Amino acid sequence: MSQQPDVDEESGFYREAGIEIRHSNVAEHYGDWDTPTTIVSDGAYGTGLFPNEPDETEDIPGWYEPHIRAWSEHATPQTTLWFWNTELGWAEVHPLLKEHGWTYRGCNIWNKGMGHIAGNSNTNRMRKFPQVTEVCVQYVRDAEFTGLNGESMDMQEWVISEWDRSGLTRQDANVACGVADAAFRKYLTKGNLWYYPPPERLEAMAEYANEHGDPEGKPYFAPDGENPIDAEDWSRYRSKFDLDAGMTNVWEEGQVNGSERVVDGTKAKHINQKPLRLMRRIINATTDRGDVVWEPFGGLCTGAVAAKQLGRECRAAEIVEQFYESAVERLEDTEQYAQLDDVPADEQADLGVFDDP
Numbered sequence: 001m002s003q004q005p006d007v008d009e010e011s012g013f014y015r016e017a018g019i020e021i022r023h024s025n026v027a028e029h030y031g032d033w034d035t036p037t038t039i040v041s042d043g044a045y046g047t048g049l050f051p052n053e054p055d056e057t058e059d060i061p062g063w064y065e066p067h068i069r070a071w072s073e074h075a076t077p078q079t080t081l082w083f084w085n086t087e088l089g090w091a092e093v094h095p096l097l098k099e100h101g102w103t104y105r106g107c108n109i110w111n112k113g114m115g116h117i118a119g120n121s122n123t124n125r126m127r128k129f130p131q132v133t134e135v136c137v138q139y140v141r142d143a144e145f146t147g148l149n150g151e152s153m154d155m156q157e158w159v160i161s162e163w164d165r166s167g168l169t170r171q172d173a174n175v176a177c178g179v180a181d182a183a184f185r186k187y188l189t190k191g192n193l194w195y196y197p198p199p200e201r202l203e204a205m206a207e208y209a210n211e212h213g214d215p216e217g218k219p220y221f222a223p224d225g226e227n228p229i230d231a232e233d234w235s236r237y238r239s240k241f242d243l244d245a246g247m248t249n250v251w252e253e254g255q256v257n258g259s260e261r262v263v264d265g266t267k268a269k270h271i272n273q274k275p276l277r278l279m280r281r282i283i284n285a286t287t288d289r290g291d292v293v294w295e296p297f298g299g300l301c302t303g304a305v306a307a308k309q310l311g312r313e314c315r316a317a318e319i320v321e322q323f324y325e326s327a328v329e330r331l332e333d334t335e336q337y338a339q340l341d342d343v344p345a346d347e348q349a350d351l352g353v354f355d356d357p
């Protein structure tokens with residue numbers, strides 16, 4: 001890294017190598033931030049631990065509402081939202097996310113293991129199994145298309161309706177894609193067995209329909225009514241997701257400990273510090289190098305550290321001064337950026353990818 005980070009104590013921001021952290025209320029910054037490819041939300045749990053955090057889990061939807069509204073305004077169909085919370089907190093907020101157009105993809109369970117209760121739980125008094133989990137729930141935004149009569153369609157409906165409009169047979173789709181029967185069977189089927197056409201296949205179908213389809217209805221596969229879509233444009237209509245095989249939605253990972261834990265003397269600085277390994281996992285799966293990650297409720301900004309380790313940009317905010325300061329120290333600590341054992345070398349940060357701020 002060639003230059004000193006830009007840290008301004010007065011107005012409270014840190015900016016270096018594509019990473020920006022604001023010491024202020026995130027609500028003031030959504031409008032200025034670049035479009036997010038991933039939003040990592042780790043905000044109120046209903047424990048009253050930071051300023052304005054409700055004391056009760058049932059009150060957290062009202063706390064999240066303005067934030068969810070802002071995320072929905074700035075997200076695109078490429079954006080993934082990761083919503084961290086307790087199981088109950090997520091249950092409370094899920095209807096609100098749905099109402100604002102977020103589609104549930106999967107619930108991941110962070111299992112902190114027996115070490116989290118360390119033999120301390122009085123199950124007879126609690127009258128339940130000890131809780132050692134949190135959830136990290138994945139949401140996306142479905143793309144919407146408009147039919148010729150102004151009707152709203154989802155992606156599956158649009159692909160089928162554009163192909164049918166061209167007057168070509170379903171078998172012709174196999175010819176367009178150069179396959180025996182996969183195109184017809186996968187991309188033009190109604191119901192649950194439908195597959196998203198990969199970008200090169202959709203481009204091939206669009207080209208074929210515009211070349212061989214009924215001249216009356218042209219252009220086909222043109223979301224703007226004029227220009228047929230190509231592979232690159234098509235890939236922007238879906239959230240990014242790339243994950244190696246061999247991983248499930250149960251994430252076995254102890255509470256943050258050892259040198260990763262940020263401490264104040266012997267006490268943890270922030271009780272909610274998330275494991276870097278898990279933050280890297282979600283960011284790596286849903287962004288590419290250079291993409292922008294939002295971390296609206298930074299705490300110690302574990303998401304920003306992970307983003308920097310992976311060569312992603314990040315926009316983060318933290319309202320409490322001492323947390324913000326610790327986050328900046330973490331970002332400045334170059335030892336964080338040594339070789340990582342859980343991420344392939346070519347996925348790790350090449351901090352030179354960023355222009356100077």
Ligand SMILES: C[S@@+](CC[C@H](N)C(=O)[O-])C[C@H]1O[C@@H](n2cnc3c(N)ncnc32)[C@H](O)[C@@H]1O
Nearest residue numbers: 025026042050272273274297299300302318319
């Ligand atoms: C659950 S903690 C995040 C912990 C973080 N993921 C980590 O690994 O350190 C939530 C943080 O959001 C901060 N916060 C709450 N409301 C905020 C707001 N409106 N703007 C910025 N930060 C906020 C709180 O002070 C708290 O530190």
